[in-house]
Amino acid sequence: METLLKENINWVGFIDWNIRDFHSYITPRGATYNSYLIQDEKTALIDAVKAPFADNLLRNIKGLTEFEKVDFVVCNHAEPDHSGGLPRVMETLPNAKLVCTEKCLKVLERQYDTSGWLTHIVKDGDSLSLGKHTLTFIETPLLHWPESMFTYVPEAKLLFSMDAFGQHYATSNRFDDEVDLSTVMEEAKIYYANILTPFGRRVAATLEKAKTLDIEMIAPSHGLIWRSHIGTILDAYHDWATCKPEPKVLVIYDTQWDSTGLMARAIIDGASQPGVEAILLHIRQSSLTRIATEVLDSAAVAIGSSNLNQGMMPMAGALLTYLKGLNPVGKAGFAFGSYGWGKGAPEAIDQWLRDMKWDVLRDPIKVKFRPNPEDLAMCREAGELLAKKAIEIHESSVSRID
């Protein structure tokens, strides 16, 4: 397997072929934990893989150099999928100093016994010379944790971007031009939607900073390395971060006896207009991962559930909890649902949409037990409204200069 990024810079990470649930992010294509080794007058390891695979990482390092020769281990992020291997790595590399920020070290100390570790604390803007290569550190708080950081090597025009621009995609290939581009972009979108949606402003600010750097290669902590399609991924990130959705409508629902299902199908019927993509998802037939991905670039979203015990069905609650945390902004939508008696789901969902500051287009559509033809006509009309709004939102976002 080809592991060379640039002269004396190799990928030494781990391919996790079988992982399918990455802390509830469903990963049908598995994942990788990318680590990199830079061999210069001094040698630096960039990040450390997940704990169970630390020995695989060490074997990869051994294939390139002696353990004694590794001078630095850079920790760009304290989350266990990248820091989990650190205890094993720090005890095996006798001369290595851990390079990280003060903030990062504090997080590591809460997870591991760091007492024996040699450290070299850095902060935003600092640099560390390895000889021909200089590591420069760019703190990126909330991309996606407070202590997250990038490492940039100006001589190699190489940006180690940690989780930014990453994808969960296990393959023997290492570079963006070695696989089908649409597959990498799809996985990159899923990743952005499920991990970075809350941090759009931070992403946008980081993209501005990245414009000032001379970059020929972006090596993230997961998935394929960008070298031929850097413009494509940066443009996509810009659109996602500045909320430029497609003219797309998403209808999501849960149902008990399919009355809310009938409403949902009438809404999607109405929304299926020329110039619009309309997608219907049943909450229990779709993963939260998938739903969040479709929400990312949808302009208008309707969410429905039938009443159960004066509230919404439980998985609708799970979805709204997840969406509220991701905080997608600039969406329009409304709530809908069937009820038998009393208040419950449609009102509750409506409140969630308002709490998320979405443009709520109409009062919740409520139908008593089974929708009749008039109810279904109203649902179709509401679907047409979603389509009209989706086009408006898309067009006005495209003409915005951000």
Next chain:
Amino acid sequence: MKKYQCDICGWVYDPEEGVPDQNVAPGTKWEDVSDDFVCPECGVGKEDFSPVEN
């Protein structure tokens, strides 16, 4: 009036802007911001904020 910065994520409280979303009106001094205020970007409480010295 002093600005205060979140130690965890760097978000800055500007007393001239307040945080209308959390019912903090523009012009509210940090000291007068309610104790249950949380950083809008990362959720930590007032105890994790430090004054911004000019």
